[in-house]
Amino acid sequence: MHDLVHDLAVSIVNERRQGNASKSLRSFRTSPPMLRALHYLDCCRTQLDGSAFAPARSLRVLDLSECSIQQLPDSIGKLKQLRYLNAPRIKDQMVPECITKLWNSIYLNLHQSSIVALPESNGELKSLRHFDLSYCSGIQQLPASFCNLSALIYLNLHGSSIAALPESIGELKNLRHFDLSCCSGIEKLPVSFSNLEKLAHLDLSYCYHLSGLSEWLGSLSRLEHLNLKYCRSIGDLTGELGGLTKLQYLNLARVPLDENLSWLPKVLVNLTKLSYLNLENCIDKAESVILLNYICKLSNLEHLDLYRNSHLYEIPEAISNLSKLHTLNLSFCTELERLPASIAKINSLKYLDVSDCSSLDMSTLPQCLTYFAVHASDGGCTSNICELEYEDPPFLNIKMLENVKSAEEAQRIKLVKKQRIEKLELAWTRGANEFVDGEKVLEQLAPPATVKIFSLQGYKSASFPSWMMDIATFLPRLESITLRGLPSCGKLPPLGQLPNLQVLHISQMDKIRKIDGELYGGTTNAFPKLGFLSLHCMEYLEEWNMATCVFPKLRGLSVKQCPMLRFKSGLPLSNTLYISGSDKVILSPLVDSGASSSAATNRLDVYCCDAPLDQWSLLRHLRGLKDLRIENCSNLTCSSADILHCLSSLETLSVTSCKRDDVALPEWLGDLTSLEVFKVSNCQGIRTLPESIHQLKCIKRLEINKCPELVQWCKSEENKTKLAHIKEIVRALPIYPL
Template sequence: MNKLPRLFGSLKNLLHLDLSGCYMVDGVHEALVGLTSLQHLNLQHTQLSLLPDDLTKLRYLNLSGLTKIVVDSSGTFSFLSETWDILTNQVCRINLSELEHLDLSANYQMKRIPESICSMTKLHTLDLSGCTKLEKIPESICTVGSLKFLYLEDCYSLDEIPQLGSSAISLPHFVVRAGNDGSSSNLVLLKPTDPSELEITKLENVKSAGEAHSIKLMEKQSIQMLKLEWTQGVDRFVDDKMLLKKLVPPSTLRVLEICGYNSVIFPGWVVGQLPNLDSLVLIDMPNLEEWDTSYSTGEEKVLIRVQIHGCPMLRMKGPLPKANIWEIRCSDNVLSSWDECIVSHTNASSSSSKVTTKLSVRDCKGPHQWRWLQHFPGLTYLSINNCGDLTGSPDIIQLLCSLEELWLEDEDMDELPIWLGELPSLKNLTIHNSNGVKELNENMRQLTKLKSLELGFCKSISAVPHWLGELTSLKKLEIHNNEGLRSLPASIQRLTSLQEMVLINCDALEHVVPESEEGKMKLADNQQSESALPTSLKSLCLSRCVGIKSFPAGIHQLTNLQYLEITRCPGLKEWCELEETKMTLARIEKKIIWF
């Protein structure tokens, strides 16, 4: 629909108007003039630059996701930020003394809410969710005594949430505050709410377990994401376990995050009574000693992700929960208890381990010896960061026959584990922050399925071995922040599948690739130079490689090259300014060159 009917404004007795989704209608402002009895107006996803001044009886106004059609070649819809400034100031200035609900959500260009919004003395609900560029809300909003609910979901640019009145709450982030009279906290204000996301912080201020029970969290069937957080190192009014026992989420919950929990054991409902749970996150629980998973909802339930961070005392008891992705950080006992946890429940282990395809372990240096890896034969991704000895048992590592992606990072690692070259399915390998490593293992030449190799912050590696040319499946080679790297092998020319090459911050590197002896012979016999780089190359990036003074001869042979980036490489400036070079580079579709 492009236009509203003529004389639309003659509907003097109209109380309810919904134009949501009519984003092609022009002249909405003019059509609304004269509708003085309106109480409910929904203009979500419409075009609007001004609102008539005579809509003084409005009780509900939805201006969510407004658009302004911009006629351009792509047909993109957008809403200009300066238009928003005019509209919000005008909306908050006109006499909307009866307004109870104002929805300004999903207006990405809106940066500020004017002070005049405080004149809406009956405003009950203000929804600013999804206003990603919103920077400030007036501090005086606390003077709006009628305000009960302020929705601020996904307001990423908001530096500070203003202090609200004692009877008002902000959602989805709710901060528990102890009552001034010493009798109760403000947690009870959550009782009438039912948001899709809820984050409750400063739970240490809850005065009694009865307060938690009174909000009837289990009955809030709209909640799909819930975060419960205590502040570490402060006194509590209620024991954490007693409080958490009363905060049973609804069965609809999909994502649960618990932070700062201070007790030694969980109540039974964690995972056990949440049949729709997909993701579980446990963070900063220094005293938690046991998580008994015997209360599981059944062997068929598979979580998408389990994250355990900063739980050093935690040991798991019962069958290991099934999860596609495990992330363990600073929680040594979790790993050491896995082997016992799985072996003691053999019926569950045969199925639970196979569903896990991604595993990330960080800052766990306990005596776990990696023996538990044998229980995860289905792993396709493994990340090991700062976990000490990686030698492990060759027999166990060989069981990782499905591993396709591996990330290794450890500042104290002196050499790469020998088993690294014995992963037959490996396709992507990243070695990061391993300054003690001086060379790549000889048996890595066996990684014939490797498609991507990244070396980052490995400052002691001075040369890449000649056998690199044997990795014939390699499509991407990236080396960055390797101050000691002095050369790349001429055998790179044999990488006929290589499509992308990235060299960043390799100060000691003097040549992109040295001329091969074969190249020199060609030049002598046929008077034309062949490129020292494979002709399959589509993308080449050189950045902050100050030692490189010239390009390999034969760059004109790189007929598949579509992207070339040369930035902060002063030694290549003279080469780039040659007329012959300019002619060669002219055919490359996209170039970024600056010094």
């Protein structure tokens, strides 16, 4: 992609105009016909004028990424010279047909748009090389002409609702990068997929139901990057994977390999160029030693991820053969007892993660630059933290800070001057006694301004040092911050002032009772780039007061185990809400603020809620909700007409692991007239579908898993008639022969 943009930049005249999106180009003083590149800046509150681009016939580059785009104006079709169009987050469901007249376009980005279909004439964009449709969750199929995009090199369909690719997808013979991750509706790829012989990057992660890989995978001999994370039915791929000798990246995280793991070592023998291997949570105890010995022969391996393999109990001495290894993730390997002495011989090792390895003998750890355990020196009067004085690694995790003997020791390592550190973790051990008050130690461990990822865990003091209360000044580049297990802190730092913060995790802060302007930093424009926020295990948090113009780009909000929390004045504007074990959040009687999250939130996941559905007041404020997932909840009873009205836009409903043994799906299910997908999983108490099921005229897919009596009900001849209007009736794996 970078080469593509570079070539484009070279090809245009160096003449650029920044403008106000609410005005027509005719109002600009510069002659519009001479414009070559146009980028609207900070125009998220204004709408595009319908004739905005009509005069700019020579435009080559148009960047609307900072605009509020209700719909693309028809005048865009007159930009015959346009090569680059960046137009994410379009709110309208349709893309105008005129966009297919941009015959010279080579780059098109419609990321996170609300569109439900592409124009049928999409295939006329013969020059298009880069097409980004990621997070366009409304798109369910590609037009037949799509496979005419013969110049296409890069295609991103991440997070779309596509259930099947066109049979002629193999016509895209120049495709090199294909992202199908999180397309959970796809069960099989066309046989013609084997014709994509130039493909170098293929991401199929989170395609849970995808099978039949052996039909085409072996033909993709140029693959360098393959991600199969959470592909749960890939089967034995000995011959297919073993032939991908150019593979450098292989992700098999969460793939159920334990039943037939014997094929994987046979594959690894041939993957001599592999530099990245992820086997998260997929190694069986019986095969672990054999498999690891084969892994230790991969001489080019740089990154090895064995996260959450609870059956892994030893690492072979041969690990030292991995002379290029720089990252080793062993976190949550709870049965791992010790590390081999030979691991200290890997001079390239920079990042070693053994967090939550509860059985691990910490004395076997190498004093790795990235994982540094503080302990008392031989004399007992000082600690070993001073060994970090002359080190400046890119990642640094300092554990067991309770063993620091004086604040002067912490000051001596001059952490603030280490200009290579980008990721920093500081941790005190839970329950351990401190030699020095934590605040005094943390005051001397002010991070350098280069840090982008910061984690603070186990800190026991009641207040933060001055640098944390002015964190935006000290850490202006910070993109992710985690505050976990801080039991005594009663105030939060002004994190809302951080200009580049994208991810925020706060958990186990028992003294926090309220979230308000203190967290925002006293500004109405707080958290300008935050995309994900989690509040977990905040047992005494009672109140969250929203402010105006905060979280403008929030895509995900997770609230877990916050039993006392209620929203007071409104909801954060988030695309997705995850709520678990926090009933009062679900029951919050909010004051409707007009421009509420009803327009922003399209997915709600509710876990472990004991309150009946008709008391879920939160639903009244989510009128644009399209996807509702309910798991481990007790009561689906609902007779409230206004709550049912709030679900009128619902397209996907998933019910999983109901707690009761006598659950009856309510008759109101038939009132969800927009419902397209209905999933029931592990609810053995659900024995029948309601009579109103025939009212769901839009439903396309019924998915049943681990509900034996419900499956039998569906098989009866009488009930097959009631379900005749549903196109697909399946179980997650395998398909039920209904």
